[in-house]
Amino acid sequence: xxxTLWTYEGPPHVGAMRVATAMEGxxxxxxxxxxxxxxxxxxxxxxxxxxxxxxxYTTFQARDLGADTAGLFKDTVRAAHDRFQxxxxxxxxxxxxxxxxxxxxxxxxTLGLDCPVIPLDLPSYSRKENFGADETFLQIxxxxxxxxxxxxxxxxxxxxxxALGFRHRDDVTEVTRALAAMGIKVNVCAxxxxxPADIARMPAAHFNVLLYPETGESAAxxxxxxxxxxxxxxxxxxxxxxxxxxxxxxxLTGLSPRIPEDGLRAPWWSAxxxxxxxxxKRVFIFADATHAMAAARIAAEEIGxxxxxxxxxxxxxxxxxxxxxxxxxxxxxxxxxxxxVEAAIAAAGPEMILGTQMERHIGKRLGIPCAVISSPVHVQxxxxxxxxxxxxxxxNVIFDTWVHPLVMGLEEHLxxxxxxxxxxxxxAGASHHGAKAVAPVEASGAxxxxxxxxxxxVKDEVQHWTPEAERELKKIPFFVRPKARRNTEAYAATKGxxxxxxxTLYEAKAHYAR
Ligand code: SF4
Numbered sequence: 001x002x003x004t005l006w007t008y009e010g011p012p013h014v015g016a017m018r019v020a021t022a023m024e025g026x027x028x029x030x031x032x033x034x035x036x037x038x039x040x041x042x043x044x045x046x047x048x049x050x051x052x053x054x055x056x057y058t059t060f061q062a063r064d065l066g067a068d069t070a071g072l073f074k075d076t077v078r079a080a081h082d083r084f085q086x087x088x089x090x091x092x093x094x095x096x097x098x099x100x101x102x103x104x105x106x107x108x109x110t111l112g113l114d115c116p117v118i119p120l121d122l123p124s125y126s127r128k129e130n131f132g133a134d135e136t137f138l139q140i141x142x143x144x145x146x147x148x149x150x151x152x153x154x155x156x157x158x159x160x161x162x163a164l165g166f167r168h169r170d171d172v173t174e175v176t177r178a179l180a181a182m183g184i185k186v187n188v189c190a191x192x193x194x195x196p197a198d199i200a201r202m203p204a205a206h207f208n209v210l211l212y213p214e215t216g217e218s219a220a221x222x223x224x225x226x227x228x229x230x231x232x233x234x235x236x237x238x239x240x241x242x243x244x245x246x247x248x249x250x251x252l253t254g255l256s257p258r259i260p261e262d263g264l265r266a267p268w269w270s271a272x273x274x275x276x277x278x279x280x281k282r283v284f285i286f287a288d289a290t291h292a293m294a295a296a297r298i299a300a301e302e303i304g305x306x307x308x309x310x311x312x313x314x315x316x317x318x319x320x321x322x323x324x325x326x327x328x329x330x331x332x333x334x335x336x337x338x339x340x341v342e343a344a345i346a347a348a349g350p351e352m353i354l355g356t357q358m359e360r361h362i363g364k365r366l367g368i369p370c371a372v373i374s375s376p377v378h379v380q381x382x383x384x385x386x387x388x389x390x391x392x393x394x395x396n397v398i399f400d401t402w403v404h405p406l407v408m409g410l411e412e413h414l415x416x417x418x419x420x421x422x423x424x425x426x427x428a429g430a431s432h433h434g435a436k437a438v439a440p441v442e443a444s445g446a447x448x449x450x451x452x453x454x455x456x457x458v459k460d461e462v463q464h465w466t467p468e469a470e471r472e473l474k475k476i477p478f479f480v481r482p483k484a485r486r487n488t489e490a491y492a493a494t495k496g497x498x499x500x501x502x503x504t505l506y507e508a509k510a511h512y513a514r
Contacts, residue, residue: 005338006338006358007128007336008313008314008336008338008356008358008376009128009129009130009313009314009336009376010039010042010128010129011094011095011124011128011129011132012122012123012124012127012128012129012131012132012135013030013032013039013092013093013094013095013120013122013124013132014039014042014129014132015122015128015129015130015131015132015133015134015135015136015215016028016030016090016092016120016122016132016133016135016136017030017039017042017043017053017055017163018129018132018133018162018163018164018165018215019090019133019136019137019140019162019163019191019215020053020054020055020090020136021043021049021053021054021055021162021163021164022161022162022163022165022191022192022193022194023054023140023190023191023192023193023194023195023196024193024194024195025086025087025088025195025196025197026054026086026087026088026089026090026140026195026196027054027055027056027080027081027084027086027088027089027090028053028054028055028056028089028090028091028092029055029056029057029058029073029076029077029080029089029090029091029092029104029108030055030056030057030058030091030092030093030094030097031057031058031060031069031073031091031092031093031094031097031102031104032057032058032059032060032093032094032096032097033059033060033061033094033096033097034059034060034061035059036057036059036094036096037057037059039053039055040052040053040055042164043163043164045379046164046377046378046379046382047163047164047382048379048382049163053163054084054086056076056079056080056084057076058072058073058076058097060072060097065100069097069100069102070102070103070107073102073104073107074107074108074110074111077089077091077107077108077111077113077117078111078113081111081113081115086115086196087115087195087196087197088115088116088117088118088140088143088144088196089108089113089115089116089117089118090117090118090119090120090136090139090140091104091105091107091108091117091118091119091120092104092119092120092121092122093122093124094124095124095125098123098124098125104119104120105117105119105120105121106119116143116144116196118139118140118143118144119139120135120136120139121135122135122136128314128336130214130215130288130314130316131316133162133214133215134214134215134216134217134218134219135218137159137160137162137190137191137215137216137218137219138218138219138222140191140196140199141190141199141202141219141222141223142222144196144199144200145199145200145202145203145223145226145227146200146201146203147203147227148201148203148204149204150204150205150206151185151187151204151205151206153185154183154184154185154206154253154255155184155185155186155187155204155205155206156179156184156185156186156187156205156206156207156208156209156249157186157187157188157189157190157202157205157208157209157223157229158172158175158176158186158188158189158190158208158209158211159190159208159209159210159211159212159216159219159220159223159231160210160211160212160213160214160215160216160217160219160220161189161190161191161192161211161212161215161216162191162192162212162215163192164375165192165212165215165375166291166374166375166377166381166389167381167387167388167389167390167394168192168211168212169192170386170387170388170389170394171211171388171389171390171391171394172189172192172211173386173388174388174390174391174392174393174394175209175211175236175390175391176189177391178236178242178246178260178391178392179209179249181258181259181260182246182249182250182253182255182256182257182258183255183258184249184253184255187201187202187204187205188201188202188205190202190219202223202227203223203226203227203229205229206229206252206253207229207230207231207232207249207252207253208220208223208224208229208230208231208232209231209232209249210231210232210233210235211235211390212235212290213235213289213290213317214288214289214290214314214316214317230252232245232248232249232252233248234248235290235293235294235390236390236391236394237290237291237294237295237298237389237390237394237398238294238297238298238301238302238394238395238398239264239266239267239298239302239392239395240297240298240301240302241294241297241298242390242391242392242394242395243259246259260392261392263392263393263396264392264395264396265396265399266302266392266395266396266398266399267302267395269396269399270302270303270304270399275303275304275403278303278304278305278403278406279304279305280304280305280306281305281306281351281352281406282305282306282308282348282349282350282351282352282483283299283305283306283307283308283350283351283352283353283354284307284308284309284310284344284345284348284350284352284353284354284355285299285307285309285310285311285353285354285355285373286309286310286311286312286313286333286341286344286345286353286354286355286356286359287312287313287354287355287356287359287373287374288312288313288314288317288356288374288375289312289314289316289317289318289320289321290317290374291373291374291389292310292311292312292321292354292373292374293312293320293321293324294389295354295373296310296324296328298395298398299354299402300328302395303399303402305352307328307330308330308348308349308350309330309333309344309345309348309350310324310325310328310330310332310333311325311332311333311334311335311341311344312332312333312334313334313335313336313356314336315334315336318332318334321334322334338358338362341355341358341359341362342362342365342366345359345362345363345366345368346366349482349483349486350368351368351369351406351479351480352368352369352370352371352402352405352406353368353369353370353371354370354371354372354373354402355370355372355373355374356372356373356374356375356376356377357372357376357377357378357381358376359372360372369405369406369407370405371401371402371404371405372401373389373398407479462498463489463492463493463497463498463499463500464498464499464500465499465500466499466500466501466502468501468502469500469501469502469504469505472502472505473485473488473505484505484509487508487509487512488500488504488505488508488509490508491504491507491508491511491512492504492508
């Protein structure tokens with residue numbers, strides 16, 4: 001058992017639903033208790049889809065458990081098949097149905113339906129949503145893709161875009177445009193907008209573009225093994241990564257990397273003098289591995305932030321994440337426990353968080369600005385406007401999104417210079433964060449005191465700040481104050497100083513400036 005309030009990912013059958021809902025002409029029969037239809041709302045409300053997901057639930061109740069739940073499942077599959085006439089079906093169980101072990105695949109097979117029926121085996125108690133999507137897509141591709149000759153023109157498939165994916169809709173458009181500029185046509189984009197018939201013709205493409213490893217890597221590997229299709233390893237999020245991606249595509253195809261950069265503004269925006277104050281801003285990044293790793297590169301190489309924390313909630317990608325963090329001199333945080341993430345953020349004292357909807361809440365509690373870079377996300381991150389993350393337009397979008405939550409340069413100066421001003425005082429917060437912003441714990445610099453060391457034979461004295469030193473500390477701008485406080489306390493501890501005075505503060509400052 002694990003006490004859980006927030007989860008970064010849903011159960012694996014939600015991943016299967018994301019694949020089914022992304023596709024056309026495919027139907028999913030889910031053996032699940034009454035009430036599991038809540039998942040429909042993810043698609044109709046958060047993603048604002050105009051149609052119900054193509055999912056039929058058996059919705060068994062307590063009284064059904066004493067009767068024939070297997071019969072109920074078979075009746076449901078037959079009825080769904082007759083009503084929706086899909087090109088193919090997928091069948092599986094939710095967490096509760098997994099416990100009653102009705103074997104959806106075997107039962108559906110006995111029905112002798114006239115369309116392919118693909119069984120899903122999703123272990124709900126050990127795996128999660130992304131695994132569910134990745135595995136479902138793999139099974140669909142394995143069952144439906146047919147050997148065939150390559151297209152005459154150079155084509156590729158786009159793999160991994162799903163329903164309920166963070167900016168998948170616009171990423172697909174952006175990457176399709178970039179490939180078109182190189183003379184490459186998309187053969188099939190899947191699962192998003194693909195039919196089972198489209199899946200069957202995937203092996204006609206010359207290579208695969210893996211957009212999201214979380215939801216498409218298993219299919220990419222299988223297609224490589226079975227149909228000799230190479231796949232791209234670079235995720236084109238950020239200017240550098242997009243350029244690398246196009247070079248990788250050029251190497252795979254022998255085409256020249258014609259890279260249209262006319263609409264690309266992000267590099268000049270971050271080079272312009274108004275972005276100087278962004279240099280060295282301490283940023284904490286926590287998201288799904290793909291977006292977190294892309295964000296780390298953009299933050300460090302393209303905007304000039306200092307990455308002070310990096311991690312992901314999907315442990316499937318722990319290895320590349322750890323390697324990247326190590327290259328940046330950090331230890332990767334791999335956890336799906338948001339309390340651990342919150343503690344790590346509080347300890348690092350960043351000036352900005354790049355994360356998911358969860359980190360937005362953490363940022364709100366700690367008074368730290370946050371921008372969203374990955375799922376899980378809420379309704380506002382399925383915007384009406386064009387808002388990709390990938391490609392050159394994605395880089396423009398990212399620059400705007402990340403800079404927006406920060407206090408602007410001029411305002412930052414005013415907040416520092418006129419601390420007693422009725423408008424520009426510490427507790428007022430940034431002008432665009434609401435006029436009634438209350439001084440957060442971090443802004444006042446008041447972090448919880450360090451625990452006393454009671455292990456030694458002579459008990460240490462509790463460290464404390466003199467009132468003068470506290471006043472002096474307040475002169476430091478609010479966004480760097482927590483770090484100044486921590487450094488001073490650490491310095492004082494090494495010197496055995498328990499009463500921190502103004503002198504200790506300046507000695508610590510000089511010490512760390514060396
Ligand atoms: S079957 Fe799983 S997803 Fe459905 S209500 Fe039970 S625990 Fe939740």
